Amino acid sequence: MENTTIKKQTIFSGIQPSGQLCIGNYLGALLNWTKLQDDYNCLYCIVDMHAITVRQNPAELRRRSLDTLALYLAVGLEPEKNIMFIQSHVPAHAELAWVLGCYSMFGELSRMTQFKEKSVSNADNINAGLFTYPVLMAADILLYQADLVPVGQDQKQHIEITRDIATRFNSVYGDTFKTPEPFIPKEGAKIMSLTEPTKKMSKSDLSGGSIFLLDDRDTIIRKVKRAVTDSGSEVRYAEGKDGINNLLTIYSCFTGKTIAESEKEFGGVGYGDFKLAVGEATADALARIQSDFKQYLSDKEQLNGILKESSERAAYLARKTLSKVYRKVGFYSL
Ligand code: AQP
Numbered sequence: 531m532e533n534t535t536i537k538k539q540t541i542f543s544g545i546q547p548s549g550q551l552c553i554g555n556y557l558g559a560l561l562n563w564t565k566l567q568d569d570y571n572c573l574y575c576i577v578d579m580h581a582i583t584v585r586q587n588p589a590e591l592r593r594r595s596l597d598t599l600a601l602y603l604a605v606g607l608e609p610e611k612n613i614m615f616i617q618s619h620v621p622a623h624a625e626l627a628w629v630l631g632c633y634s635m636f637g638e639l640s641r642m643t644q645f646k647e648k649s650v651s652n653a654d655n656i657n658a659g660l661f662t663y664p665v666l667m668a669a670d671i672l673l674y675q676a677d678l679v680p681v682g683q684d685q686k687q688h689i690e691i692t693r694d695i696a697t698r699f700n701s702v703y704g705d706t707f708k709t710p711e712p713f714i715p716k717e718g719a720k721i722m723s724l725t726e727p728t729k730k731m732s733k734s735d736l737s738g739g740s741i742f743l744l745d746d747r748d749t750i751i752r753k754v755k756r757a758v759t760d761s762g763s764e765v766r767y768a769e770g771k772d773g774i775n776n777l778l779t780i781y782s783c784f785t786g787k788t789i790a791e792s793e794k795e796f797g798g799v800g801y802g803d804f805k806l807a808v809g810e811a812t813a814d815a816l817a818r819i820q821s822d823f824k825q826y827l828s829d830k831e832q833l834n835g836i837l838k839e840s841s842e843r844a845a846y847l848a849r850k851t852l853s854k855v856y857r858k859v860g861f862y863s864l
Contacts, residue, residue: 541566541713542676544575544617547594548584549733550742551601553812554721556819557783558682562715564606566680572612573674573844574602579617579624580666583659584652584734597823599833601743604822609836617670619841622848626669627662629855633699634665634691643687668692672707673848680713683720684730703858707851717783724757727772744820747813754809755802765796765804774801781808784815 543563545555566572576598581591595616602614617623639645642664649656659666667688671679672695679689689712696707721731723739731740741750759773767775767789782792796804826833856863 538569538571539677540674541570541572541678541680542575542671542674542710543573543680544577544580544670545598546577546581546733547591547598548581548586549594550744551598552721552731552733552735552740552742553780553816554682554731554740555733556605556743557717557721557780558684558715558719559680560602560605560607561783562680562713563612567607567611570678572607573676573847574607574612574614575617575670575844576602576615577617577667577670580663583657583663584648585655596830596833597827599837600823600826601819603826603836604819609840613840613843615837615840615844619837620845620848622673622845622852623666623669626673626848626852626855627666629859630668630672630695630699631662631665633702634662634668634695638691638694639664642691644684664688664691665695668695671710672696673851674844675708675851676710677708678713679710680715682730683714686712686714699855706854706858717779717789721780722772722776724753724773724776727758727776741812741816743816744823745816747817750813750816751806751809754805754812757805759801759805763800765799765801766793777805777808781811784811 541563543559545551545559551560563572563574576595578591578595599614599616602612603609607614639661645661645663648660652660668691671689671692679685679692681689689710693709696709700706700709723729723731723735724741725737725739729739733740733742738753738756741753745753754777757773757777759777760771762771762774765774765778767778778789778792781787782789785792787795796807853863
């Protein structure tokens, strides 16, 4: 019989524990991850080293790192199928980032949209880590020779620079890194703020524009009711209707319906009733995640066990790439 065994491809992605996770993180990243766990070798990281590029409260950062793992589990990521670990537990990330920093150009890092945006929102703390964020992200991905990186649209530029850094390194030293591809969901790739629908929803926005995965039902419905829409009255996906487009996207993602089906369902329905339906669909979906989250969080020993085993597996894989890189650049080894 013909051998049809095909080696599974590797996937790497991560989320910063820089705030409560929002439905942007869920629909743009986590939901997509759960669909990949059977067919790929998946590594899902909690990127605490990235998080400190913006000032964090230490106690909260520590707590949120564990909350994030409990959320990974609550959305359906299984520890047997995925390596789920905390970035700072695997020192190879920082080590490779230093080397790659020497193959990353000031000009290309200056062009990163996230750096420009975060320089505005953190004008009092435009630190070097914020600037070299994409280099650390490149290290995260390249360490595991990832084939695919499932991210929201906002991270596409960072995958492109990762590819450029890998190609540059490979052209000097020969084949060392696999050049990864971004893997962006068709729907939910960019969930927008409810209060400013031209801006992406973000976990660090506390002004009411973001729905957090742990928000209670009333809060979710109240936030959606207050969502900015337009002066029209038709629930239709169209140019210039950013608020309605965003709500339609959220509704379709949570109900599994297409945008066209959702438009049809709300034909002739006013914005008020539509918003209520979006709020309820969101709250229903999140209620299931929240109850599982509480259960996982109550067993700290289990969470620590997963982190320990996963970081050992990740460190083993990372070390292989790092040793190769150190040899190629000429570091003396004992
Ligand atoms: N609004 C969004 N729509 C779709 N996907 C999104 N992602 C984030 N926001 C949206 C995706 O979530 C993953 C993790 O993001 P991150 O933690 O690396 O940081 P981020 O992109 O900077 O997310 P936030 O929520 O905006 O964090 P803060 O507020 O701390 O800066 C990524 O795959 C991202 O694409």
